[in-house]
Amino acid sequence: xxxxxxxLELPSPSLPTPTAWPRPRxxxxxxPEEKGDLLDFLALQRCGLGxxxxxxxxxxxxxxxxxxxxxxxxxxxxxxxxxxxxxDGEARERLDALLARKRNSWPAVLWNxxxxxxxxxxxxxxHGEAWAPPPAREGAAALxxxxxxxxxxxxxxxxxxxxxxxxxxxxxxxxAWHGPWEALAHQRYPGVALHQLQRLTGAxxxxxxxxxxREGQRPLCPQGRPTPRAKRVNAVFLRxxxxxxxxxxAELERGLRPWLEATGSLWAQVQGGAPPAARPVLAGFLDxxxxxxxxxxxxxxxxxxxxxxxxxxxxQLMPGAPAP
Numbered sequence: 545x546x547x548x549x550x551x552l553e554l555p556s557p558s559l560p561t562p563t564a565w566p567r568p569r570x571x572x573x574x575x576p577e578e579k580g581d582l583l584d585f586l587a588l589q590r591c592g593l594g595x596x597x598x599x600x601x602x603x604x605x606x607x608x609x610x611x612x613x614x615x616x617x618x619x620x621x622x623x624x625x626x627x628x629x630x631x632d633g634e635a636r637e638r639l640d641a642l643l644a645r646k647r648n649s650w651p652a653v654l655w656n657x658x659x660x661x662x663x664x665x666x667x668x669x670x671h672g673e674a675w676a677p678p679p680a681r682e683g684a685a686a687l688x689x690x691x692x693x694x695x696x697x698x699x700x701x702x703x704x705x706x707x708x709x710x711x712x713x714x715x716x717x718x719x720a721w722h723g724p725w726e727a728l729a730h731q732r733y734p735g736v737a738l739h740q741l742q743r744l745t746g747a748x749x750x751x752x753x754x755x756x757x758r759e760g761q762r763p764l765c766p767q768g769r770p771t772p773r774a775k776r777v778n779a780v781f782l783r784x785x786x787x788x789x790x791x792x793x794a795e796l797e798r799g800l801r802p803w804l805e806a807t808g809s810l811w812a813q814v815q816g817g818a819p820p821a822a823r824p825v826l827a828g829f830l831d832x833x834x835x836x837x838x839x840x841x842x843x844x845x846x847x848x849x850x851x852x853x854x855x856x857x858x859x860q861l862m863p864g865a866p867a868p
Contacts, residue, residue, distance in 0.1 A: 547780050548780050551776045551780045552757075559747060562739050564668075565668035566826065570819065572610075572819070573652035573655050573656055573819050574652065575652045578646070591623075592627070610657040611657045611721070611722060614656070615718075621704060621707075624643055651816040654817050655814050655817030658697055666728075667732070669735050671735060677792050677799070678733055680798040682733040692723060693724035694810060698813070737803070744793065744796065749844045752847050755852070770860060778859070804831070808832055811826070811830040811831045
């Protein structure tokens with residue numbers, strides 16, 4: 545940016561700060577807590593739910609993370625449905641009403657346990673400081689690690705009534721249950737790539753503004769022929785844009801586009817439970833089809849390319865053009 549500004553004889557613009565993944569208070573959906581009395585507990589204990597309830601009400605149960613809370617809800621639902629077959633009267637009615645309330649809160653529980661979880665947020669916590677995109681192979685590795693969680697979300701379904709028997713069985717085995725989240729534990733590509741994407745977008749937008757400002761004040765080639773200043777600007781274009789920036793953009797697109805296609809699909813499945821106020825920011829990180837970093841990048845890239853074509857074309861300096 546500074547070299548282009550110097551070549552254009554203009555001050556270098558400041559670049560915007562990239563948007564960060566939302567903090568827990570903003571991204572996590574509220575879920576009502578259900579508190580039963582002793583009679584409820586005794587009734588459910590008699591039909592086999594005592595251990596599940598005990599885990600929830602114990603010290604560790606009060607600080608369950610999102611995936612573990614999701615597991616608890618599945619285990620409670622499976623046990624409660626068994627209880628309905630043996631309870632009667634008021635106890636059955638109260639349990640039936642409780643299950644109905646839990647079905648209503650299922651989208652929020654599903655969100656908090658998947659894309660709203662701390663485990664998912666870790667994917668977006670790392671930022672790259674160097675002006676270089678992470679290798680596309682790291683994006684491929686992250687995408688492969690995402691596979692088990694994509695399968696788990698598909699097995700959970702959009703509502704509590706759509707949960708598969710496979711997901712219910714996994715909920716009974718802690719190791720099997722937490723596997724999809726653990727597979728992502730060491731992946732940092734999404735955060736680094738999206739941070740670099742936003743920095744790159746700011747740089748493209750800044751360079752475009754510089755070119756537009758110079759052309760508005762003093763065109764580089766008022767006679768339609770290369771000037772010494774235009775040749776200097778062209779040298780910056782060939783060295784820093786053609787040899788450096790374009791390959792970096794291509795590398796970033798190769799790695800990030802497939803990841804965003806996958807997270808866009810996940811977002812479509814679980815967005816109903818996300819906090820409404822945070823949905824625009826979350827959608828921007830997750831869905832390449834919605835307003836956000838990816839679309840801002842594509843717009844900046846296209847506008848930047850068109851501006852260079854106009855500037856160099858007016859000077860007869862476009863690559864492949866005949867010498868003036």
